[in-house]
Amino acid sequence: MAERTEPADWVRCAGCAALVYGRRWTRALHVCPDCGHHGRLSAAQRLDQLLDPGTAEEIDAVPALHDPLDFVDSRPYQDRLDQARADTGLSDAVLCAAGTVEGQPCVVAVMDFRFLGGSLGCAVGALITHAARTSLERRVPLVLVTASGGARMQEGVLSLMQMAKTAQAMAELDEAGILTVSVITDPTYGGVAASFATLADVILAEPGARMGFAGPRVIEQTTGEKLPEGFQTAEFLLAHGMVDDVVPRVGLRPVLGRLLGLRTPDGEPLPPGDGAAILRAADDLVGRDPWQNVRLARHPERPSTLDYIRRLVDDFQELHGDRLAEDCPAIVAGTGRLAGTPVVLIGHQKGGADLGERRRRNFGMAQPSGYRKAARLMRLAAKLGLPVVTLIDTPGANPGPSAETGGQAAAIAENLRLMARLPVPVVAVLIGEGGSGGALALAVADRVLVSANGTYSVISPEGCAAILWKDPQAAPTAAASLRLHPGDLLSLGVVDGIVPEPPDGAHQDHAAAADLLEAAVTAALAELIPWDPARLLADRRARFHRFGTDTGPAAADWSQS
Numbered sequence: 001m002a003e004r005t006e007p008a009d010w011v012r013c014a015g016c017a018a019l020v021y022g023r024r025w026t027r028a029l030h031v032c033p034d035c036g037h038h039g040r041l042s043a044a045q046r047l048d049q050l051l052d053p054g055t056a057e058e059i060d061a062v063p064a065l066h067d068p069l070d071f072v073d074s075r076p077y078q079d080r081l082d083q084a085r086a087d088t089g090l091s092d093a094v095l096c097a098a099g100t101v102e103g104q105p106c107v108v109a110v111m112d113f114r115f116l117g118g119s120l121g122c123a124v125g126a127l128i129t130h131a132a133r134t135s136l137e138r139r140v141p142l143v144l145v146t147a148s149g150g151a152r153m154q155e156g157v158l159s160l161m162q163m164a165k166t167a168q169a170m171a172e173l174d175e176a177g178i179l180t181v182s183v184i185t186d187p188t189y190g191g192v193a194a195s196f197a198t199l200a201d202v203i204l205a206e207p208g209a210r211m212g213f214a215g216p217r218v219i220e221q222t223t224g225e226k227l228p229e230g231f232q233t234a235e236f237l238l239a240h241g242m243v244d245d246v247v248p249r250v251g252l253r254p255v256l257g258r259l260l261g262l263r264t265p266d267g268e269p270l271p272p273g274d275g276a277a278i279l280r281a282a283d284d285l286v287g288r289d290p291w292q293n294v295r296l297a298r299h300p301e302r303p304s305t306l307d308y309i310r311r312l313v314d315d316f317q318e319l320h321g322d323r324l325a326e327d328c329p330a331i332v333a334g335t336g337r338l339a340g341t342p343v344v345l346i347g348h349q350k351g352g353a354d355l356g357e358r359r360r361r362n363f364g365m366a367q368p369s370g371y372r373k374a375a376r377l378m379r380l381a382a383k384l385g386l387p388v389v390t391l392i393d394t395p396g397a398n399p400g401p402s403a404e405t406g407g408q409a410a411a412i413a414e415n416l417r418l419m420a421r422l423p424v425p426v427v428a429v430l431i432g433e434g435g436s437g438g439a440l441a442l443a444v445a446d447r448v449l450v451s452a453n454g455t456y457s458v459i460s461p462e463g464c465a466a467i468l469w470k471d472p473q474a475a476p477t478a479a480a481s482l483r484l485h486p487g488d489l490l491s492l493g494v495v496d497g498i499v500p501e502p503p504d505g506a507h508q509d510h511a512a513a514a515d516l517l518e519a520a521v522t523a524a525l526a527e528l529i530p531w532d533p534a535r536l537l538a539d540r541r542a543r544f545h546r547f548g549t550d551t552g553p554a555a556a557d558w559s560q561s
Helices: 022-027 043-050 077-088 122-138 153-176 216-223 234-239 249-260 290-297 305-312 355-360 368-384 401-405 408-420 436-440 461-469 472-482 486-492 510-528 533-545
Strands: 010-012 019-021 057-059 094-101 104-111 142-148 180-189 202-205 313-318 331-338 341-348 388-394 426-434 447-451 497-499
Touching (some): 019 022, 057 122, 094 249, 122 153, 153 180, 180 249, 249 313, 249 331, 290 472, 305 341, 313 341, 331 368, 368 408, 388 436, 401 408, 408 533, 426 436, 426 510, 447 486, 461 472, 486 497
Parallel strands (some): 104 142, 341 388, 388 426, 447 497
Antiparallel strands (some): 010 019
């Protein structure tokens, strides 16, 4: 390992210029106690921070070209390499080790900006690729901690080739179903940002860390444009859907531990589900007028997706962004454990009783980026072999112009196709409103359940009344005609079962509603998890193929499967 140097007596924060006592600076992991600025760590310090004590096993450097062009600028490139090695104790700008984080095995590759600005050259490419192959051989996750100014110009086009080389190594881990996580530190630019740093399954960033292909100075000089405040910082990237989360350094180990602990549920099977957890006969429901059902489904105090997550999901790690444009707040997505089983959970989030929060969440009506975020998490579930659980509660697709210009129709269609082919169990629950394509985009599942006061419809009763009755006041009549009541949905075969609710509705007792939901979803997962992908796909295909045909009863008796 590289040398560990003693801290100076006093350290000046690069963020606020405050003087911090050296030992306090070290204890705070180089984070300023006054302004929160995250100072740089060496690769060795980073490994000390991340890996459990005594578990680090250094992965030796591999053969690589070190001066392929015999490059000379104001001084020979070889002299620069020799100086960087003497100053850092590293062979090049990456230090690799195997170990554990919070008890979870992994391989870690950490870049060190002190070594020629963490530039990407042949040796760095070789080390990143070797770390990826070690991860592949050991079948443990790969964690990448990045810090780079870009490609190493002194190695010419061969440095450019390292982008493709490392991207290929990441693709091999994708094919093998091995989790990859990037931790973006300041700065991460150029060839590193445009290859392995952004190809990870999960991208975390430290507060204030900057990432991009071209740096702000280059952009401003080239285009003459004034860049927005905070451009390319971690917070800017989170808002624009480019990273999954911004995690302070002190909280990084627990977050990594939760992510690295995700495993395919191939151990002890879930116990058989309680047969009473899901209602499978319409006459099990208390009779209710369909319009009353609509009003209860919309009740602002009904438990939301986040309410259920807080009560039911352990180790939940929310993941953000579509990696293209933005993070849609109307869709919540992440990983966690439901009744001990690792799952990917995705749901609409209306925002609860607070009107301001409901507006921020757009009342659960997703932007196209929300569907793309959901799709990204579903692909992660498929890669890792994790079940998908979706919680649906939306009035419908977003009627705004921004959704249309963002490609809403195509985003919904892509989700329908993706979910039809997911090789993992998928359980969808309509926990409130299930409106049109906005609901269906999360509901192509092996088991579709509806809460006892939920609804599912091609259009809202108000919309149907306005179009067909020419009278919005006819909404109650339209609700009855649309047959959106859970009992009707069950008899039509559109849902496979009904999740009971507390007697006066889920909004009256969130804890009891959560217990009932957990029992129903666990029962469905217990049945589906043992199925192999071929059976899942064949059954799912047959399920949706029968809708609208006259080949027999619409509702399948899956309780005896």
